[in-house]
Amino acid sequence: MSTSRQSPVIVITGTPGTGKTTHAELLAQESPIPLKHINVGDLVKEKGFHESYDEDWQSYTVDEDKLLDELEPLAAAGGIILDWHTCDIFPERWADLVVVLRCNHTALWDRLEKRGYPLKKIQENNEAEIMEVVIEEARSSYAPEIVVELQSEGTEDLESNVARIVQWIEAWKKDHGNADA
Numbered sequence: 302m303s304t305s306r307q308s309p310v311i312v313i314t315g316t317p318g319t320g321k322t323t324h325a326e327l328l329a330q331e332s333p334i335p336l337k338h339i340n341v342g343d344l345v346k347e348k349g350f351h352e353s354y355d356e357d358w359q360s361y362t363v364d365e366d367k368l369l370d371e372l373e374p375l376a377a378a379g380g381i382i383l384d385w386h387t388c389d390i391f392p393e394r395w396a397d398l399v400v401v402l403r404c405n406h407t408a409l410w411d412r413l414e415k416r417g418y419p420l421k422k423i424q425e426n427n428e429a430e431i432m433e434v435v436i437e438e439a440r441s442s443y444a445p446e447i448v449v450e451l452q453s454e455g456t457e458d459l460e461s462n463v464a465r466i467v468q469w470i471e472a473w474k475k476d477h478g479n480a481d482a
């Protein structure tokens with residue numbers, strides 16, 4: 302719900318493996334307004350915003366305060382795509398659009414296996430996808446009209462999803478009197 306931003310903040314979220322990074326990269330190329338793709342997981346690692354690493358789960362416990370402090374000025378300025386597997390830590394005022402990617406569990410299982418995740422991490426993520434954890438989180442954190450759920454199972458989905466978000470950006474531009482940006 303931006304008021305003063307010159308460019309929108311688009312959150313792309315979903316269970317790991319649903320296609321967030323693939324979508325964010327293509328969207329950054331195709332957007333009519335320059336958008337910087339921020340892979341939040343990579344940022345956490347680069348900046349050391351984690352409290353501990355769990356070997357068993359091969360995952361980090363994130364220092365959310367540090368992460369939010371880092372992202373706050375970027376979100377205030379706008380023109381970013383926030384790519385992360387969770388979205389409820391981002392303040393509601395940051396987001397103009399929240400895209401939740403979905404994938405059937407067999408395809409998701411394959412993708413996570415190819416990524417070399419340990420079995421229990423594959424299982425945990427698959428269950429989370431089936432239980433609709435991320436979409437529920439998005440719906441309880443943001444206004445319903447800014448939350449969009451999109452299937453991400455094949456290349457056609459990827460292309461049509463990005464085209465749809467590009468259309469949304471065009472509309473955002475018009476609404477914000479930024480027609481020649």
Ligand code: DAT
Nearest residue numbers: 317318319320321322323453454455456459
């Ligand atoms: P995430 O960033 O959500 O963890 P990713 O973008 O790294 O996911 O994608 C994981 C793998 O799945 C990667 O090899 C690309 C593939 N993939 C994801 N979405 C896809 C889609 N809609 N069509 C084809 N391949 C897709």
